[in-house]
Amino acid sequence: MPPNHSAVAAPPLDQALRGIGLVAAGYATVAVSDAMVKWVLPEIGTAAAMVWRGLFGALTIALLVRGRIPRAVNRRLLLARCTVHCGVTVLFYLVWQRGMPLADSYAIAAVAPLLMTLLAIPVLGESVGWRRWASTGFGFCGVLVMLRPGGALWGLDAALLLVAVGMMALTRIWTRLLARTDKPAAITFWLMLAHVPAGLLLMPALPPPQWLPGPGTLLLLMLLGASNGIAHWLFARAFALAPVSLLAPFEYSTLVWGTLLGLLVWGNFPAGGTLAGAAIVIAAGLYNLHRERLRRREARKELAG
Template identity: 60%
Template sequence: MRGIALVALAYFVISGTDAAVKWALPEVGTAMAMIWRGVIGAGCVALLARGRGLFPRDRRLLAARSLLHTAVSGAWYWAWAQGMPLADSYAVAATAPLLMTVLAVPMLAERVGWRRWTATLVGFGGVLVMLQPSGDLWRIETPVLLVAVAAMAVTRIWTRVLARSDTPAAIAFWLMVAHVPVGLALLPVFPPPSGAWVPSLGAAAALTAFGAANALAHVLFGRAFALAPVSVLAPFEYSPLLWGGVLGFLIWAEVPSWTTLGGAAIVVAAGLYTLHRERVRRAAARQEAAARAAPRG
């Protein structure tokens, strides 16, 4: 229950930080947003942890996860800078739990039954509904985000693996640190659209709040994945659809099309069924293990 509460709070915070950075992106651009996130976020994590537990143990996996996640961040910021609504981007992100099911086979040597494969195929059918030419998601940003979501699903699995060896503070801290050199490397490609290298007071305030809250959210993610299995926490991957829809409407008057909403509903339903089958499978495995361990009279 603590893991569920922490991950639900983390997704709420993440939705707010996404709205803040999307608001600032027309002025600062993708690369500067990544740098601000890294500097402010790393500093906040270090303060929250009081400098303890930041030294990584599984250095290779932590470095790989951090660098891969910076690519995910860059793809999202670029899509929002192009004008993609929050709710539309979150609808694409709803495919992450389905992708985690697919990736669990090669990465965790997990067996997936025909029911979960069927639910996964139905879910990707929902993606096709969202991507039909008459829908709002028929745009160049969508395939980029789909690749980013696949990478994000990998980082979710790696977070669970890292939670066995590293502290939530270490996982969040080195993720934030990785954003700084990657953002600096991307500056020549994505300079500030406004031409001003020093953001305005409003943009600086939004980016500071974004970096601090994002750091807090990733600490919460790390702790949540250490307390509860991925299959229990994965349904909350869909909560940003609600928060993104509300924030997008209130700030930018964004209203998703029926194809986006309908396709997202299919994806969410398929994902929830997949998670239900995962729980059934785990319960059966526990019962079988208990039966084998029971003394025979």
């Protein structure tokens, strides 16, 4: 969420549209990348997938900036974001390797904008009115619908994923903060590169089923690293152009992409309870974003008056 100094002007229309286009393309790209990594995880495992993703992702960003290593400005925040995001990657990869469908994981990930609303209070000093508190509470009722005892998502995997989504929401806010000081290439390059030592550290605990991937798997690893790097680069560029309140609704598009990819590749389709709960969560998230836009509009009118 944007910081609570409402004097921040709205971005020009063309800049906002560019941000929307970039973030929409980023979510489509990351969904394809996630499908590829889910496909190769049974063969190479979580730790090795992180290493390969980091290597090819960082290489892709380095090629985009003509071989130069992007300079980090806010190094402390960048390091914190990279560390937390590596934790997000581990948890997502683990639940995918254990068999959770993409669409189900994206349904749980739809909670991220609601968590961003709550995290913006201590991190950015935002104030949240009773309407947004009420809609956020309503959204978490959707989480209970998805994760109800005996439901399709009830179990350890969903609990792990909720932890990952909370961490992911924090990295989303930090991305917006980093966009003020660091270029998109730097934010993305160091994030990708951080996955290499993180994956190597996890190797003893999560050894790969086989150490050398086959030619087809290696090609997929190259593609997933490149596409993941490009997706995060698109996110960083988008957040530098437009506020999170404008871009956040497009995060829900991953549920559509995940459902389509899961159906085409694995024949998976989300259970009715999962879709119903996700619909409640998304409705609450969209209402929160609507209230955020109204708040910013009223603040601008007060300043103009």
